[in-house]
Amino acid sequence: MSVGLASPRGPYRLTVKQYHRMIEAGVLTENDRVELLEGHLVSKMPHNPRHDSAITKGTRIFLKILPEDWVVRVQCAITTRDSEPEPDFVLAEGPEEKYDSRHPMPSEIGLVVEVSDSTLEYDRNIKGRLYSRSRVEVYWIINLVDKTVEVYTEPKSGRNAHYDGRVDYHTDEKVPLVLRGTLLQRIPVSSLLPAD
16 A cells, blocks of 8 residues: 655655655654555555564574575565565675665575565565566565465566566475575475464
8 A cells, every 4th residue: 555645647756765865854764664665655564463473483494594694684675776675584695784774685685585464465466576677586475375485486577577487385395495596495384384
């Protein structure tokens, strides 16, 4: 859901630079639950216990697996050409000090993950398009509705941005965590999902 800025010609689109200026000037604060997506301020959904449980489980698992030269960022922003989304997880090239004064760019990201229940179609279509257009190599949706992990690869940019590759992993399967073409580990899907 977009938040209010409008002009006589329709909604006003912000640049990333304008968005940053609004934050620096205090127009937007951390209490404003919005993110910049394709030039529009979009309201972020509140979290429910199942979503937060998946965040807790994923954080523990990623921290155990990742090599020291990678960073796990949890519900932190990334910066693309026209957006500053806040995915549930970002696995980015380290060291972590690199991001003390800026957010990771798509070229520094090995994996973006969204945890989805009520936002499933939005994460598939809107966020998927945004991440693909930005050339994020691998995008996962931890799908709480169908109890799967959807893995998207082979990003295509342009007007009809999308991922060419999609594989769904079910609760009795293991999802491969691959960064820059290297398999780090196969993670049981059930370990990323909240208990029933």
